[in-house]
Amino acid sequence: MKYIVALGSVLLGVAACQSVQTTNPGEVGVTRQQSVSPLVNRGQLTQQANTQYKQVLQQAQKKNALNVDAALTARVRRIADRIIPQVSVFRPEAAKWQWEVNVLSSKELNAWCMPGGKIAFYSGLIETLQLNDDEIAAIMGHEIAHALREHAWERASQAANAGLGMTVAGILLGAQGYQMDMASMAYQVMFELPNSREHETEADRIGVELAARAGYNPAAAVTLWQKMGKQSSGGEPPQFLSTHPANADRQKDLTVYSQRVQGLYEQARR
Template sequence: MTTVNKIKNALLLTTITTLAGCTTIADMSGYDTATLNTDAAKSYSQVISQANSQGAVDNTSNTAVRVKRVFNRIKPYAVRANTTGVPFDWQITVIRSPELNAWAMPGGKMAFYTGIVEQLKLTDAEIAAIMGHEMTHALSEHGKKDAGQKILTGLAVQLGGAQLQAKTGLNDDALGLISDLGIDKPFSRSQESEADAGGLRLMAQAGYNPEAAVLVWKKMEAANGRSNTMATLMSTHPNSGQRIAKIQALLPTVMPIYQAAAKADTNSTNGVTTRTIKRR
C-alpha cells in the first residue's frame, strides 16, 4: 500500500467512525434545522430579489406555468415526506436563464431555470424527476449533513495534519486533495443517489412516470458529455451511466406507486365527468 493510500485510509477511518454524528455536530455548531431554514430563506429572498431586479424572474411563460404546475402537484407529497420536525415553507421561482440548473435550499426554497427545461426539451414527467430530486436534497437535510461533515473533516485534517506532514512531507494542498477525494466527494455522491431514490418516490406518488428519470439523465449526459472516469472521480454527481443503472434498478419498487396514483387519478377524473353529465 502506497503512502498516499495509507494517509487516505487513515483519514477515511477517522471520519467514518464519526460520520453518523454529522447531523448532531451540525446542531451543536449552530447549524440546527430551524436556523438553517431561516438563514436559507433570507439568502433565497436576496437571490430572488436580485433576479427580479434583472428581470430574470419568469412568472408568465409556458415553461414557468408548467414548472409551477408540476411543483404544486408534487408539493403535498413533499410535505408528507418531511421528517425533520420543522415544517417547510415550500416555494419555487422560475428564473429565465440558459443555465441547465435547478436547486433547493434548506427549508424548501427552490429555483428552476428555464434553460434546463427548454434546452433539454423536458416533458412534465422529466421536470418532475428533477423537481423530486431537488426536493429530496432539502428533505434529507443534505445541507445540514454537509455542514457537520465539513466540521468533522476539518477536525480530522487539523488534528492529524502536522503528524502526516512530518512523516510524509506532503503539503497542505496535497492533504486537502486527499481529504476531498477520499471523504467529501464520495459522501456527496451518496447524497445524489439518495436524492435520486427519494425523487423517484415523490414523482411516482404525484402520478408522474418514474421511467422519465432515466430519460432526463440520458439527455443530461448528451448535453454535458461528462461520462468519462475522470469526470466521475472529480464530480459530486455520479457518472450518468452509473446513475441510470441505479435508477433502473429502483424502478420496480416505485412503478406500483405510480400505477396506483395514475389509476386513482383516472378514477377521480371519470367520477367528475360522470357527475357533470348527470347535472346536465
C-alpha cells in the same frame, strides 16, 4: 497542560458528530444514518438559506429574469403542487414547510431546493433539454429529496468539523471563533460545496418515489439522465452534474428504483 488537554478532549467530544435519521425509508428504502455536528445550528442554517433565497430572487428581479415566462412558471409550479404533498410519506412535518417555487431565466442547466423548501428552476434546464412534465418532476423530486434529507446540514457539519482542529486553541482561551457564520455557511452549502455521490443517489431514489406518488412516470428519470449525459459528453459537465455518479451507473440505479415504484405511479394515475 493536563487541564488544557482535558478541556480539549471534552470539546472534541461535544463537537463529535451525532447520528440522525431525517426521513422515513419509503418504498425505496433509504435508511442511512446521517452524521451531523452540534457546531451547526440547523434552524439558523434554514433561516439563512431563506435569506439567501430572497437575495437570489431580488437579484433576478433586478435583471428582469424572475418568472419572465408566465406559462413556464405556471407549469413548474403545477408540477410542484402535485409533488409537495407527497413529502409527508418521508417526513410528515415537511408538508407544513413554507414552500416556494420560482423560475429564473438563465441558460444555465440547474435547479435546486434549499433547506426549508425554497425551490428554483433555471429556464435553460427545461428549454435546452426540452423536458417533458415527467422529466421536470424527476428533477423536482430529486431536489426536494435533498431538502428532506437535509444534505446541506450534513455538508455544513463536514465543513465545520474539518475546520475544528484549527480553532480548538482559540476556544480553550475563550474565543468564539468556533461559532459558525451561518450566512457564509448557508451560501457555501447551497452554491459552493457539492453534494457527495451518496447524497445524489439518495436524492435520486427518493425523487423517483415522490414523482411516482404524484402521478408522474418514474421512468422519466432515466430519459432525463440520458439527455444530461449528451450535454456533458466531450466537455465540462453542467453544474447540475457536479460530483454526480457516473451517468451509466446512475441510469442503471434509476431503472431499478423507478421499476420498484411503478405500482405507486399506476395507483396515482387511476
